[in-house]
Amino acid sequence: METITAPTRNGIDTAQVYGTLDLLKAQPELARFEFRVSNRWIDGPHSRSAIKGFWAAGGEDASRTEPFFLDASEPPVLFGHNEAPNPAEILLHALAGCLTLTIVNVAAARKVALHEVSSTLTGVLDARGATGVDDTYRNGFESIRVSFSIRGDATPEKLQEIVDRAKARSVVYDMITNGVPVEVTAELG
């Protein structure tokens, strides 16, 4: 079992976390990250992304020897064959993964051992928007609900502070709640 002085807590090397924060304060030019995805259409709504390299800490990261491959498609009701989850579900997965790892990181930094972090996410949309049937509806989710169940060695008040801090620091929560400028260009032929 871990003790309060153990460098690893919740599977996070806290000494590495503190060292990274010190490094970013001393050399802020190392804080730039660039993440990338390459996607290729397969058939119908089915496509596949390859995810491997990224820029971090002043150079191209070389920790991945093989790419990750992730597919996206649609169920039959949306003209696909369930080859993969659909993009709206994948966005919910991105949000779940980011809030969860941010909770785990914040808890580790605050010396709180966690035993369970599970969540269910729900997004609701009216398809009259995306289909162009009725422009009074937006294309995407009207709202997203995230319900966590968290068990850890801390009071409910301290666990709630960790959740609140994670909301304030999550990369994907920020992007989904506040939006991001997206530039789309196309080479056509």
Place this chain on the structure above:
Amino acid sequence: METITAPTRNGIDTAQVYGTLDLLKAQPELARFEFRVSNRWIDGPHSRSAIKGFWAAGGEDASRTEPFFLDASEPPVLFGHNEAPNPAEILLHALAGCLTLTIVNVAAARKVALHEVSSTLTGVLDARGATGVDDTYRNGFESIRVSFSIRGDATPEKLQEIVDRAKARSVVYDMITNGVPVEVTAELG
């Protein structure tokens, strides 16, 4: 090869598409969709989502007999072990998949056969935001660039119109550019 009167174009059953549009106009109560993800923390930044059921067309969809499982984690520089892509990369994949399938759907509806749709997506962020080192930086991507390469049986002008229409109708592009209200609740113990 397909002809201009074939019901399937780009792998999309265009008769089903037109039938769905007619149905949504006649019975708008069928337009409500609810998508869901269940996520569970594994260790460190690593978590796993299960994706199966959803609400569509007035009832619970039963087309998936098994759940999809998608993981999220981080590379070593962000305190993980590359068990999976990270949430910011997964968000880029959601955007790539959604823009691509919307381009394919729009092209099918406009009787344009596509031969290639590929894309590269790049998101840039300054980690001083998410780490709390400097609050003048946001947590998420400052911006996202999407570069498509598209080949099809149409003029570049017509292909550009398809891209523009897909931007105007993509579920995930709407969410990422405009943001979505997210409610987070936690059951703590």
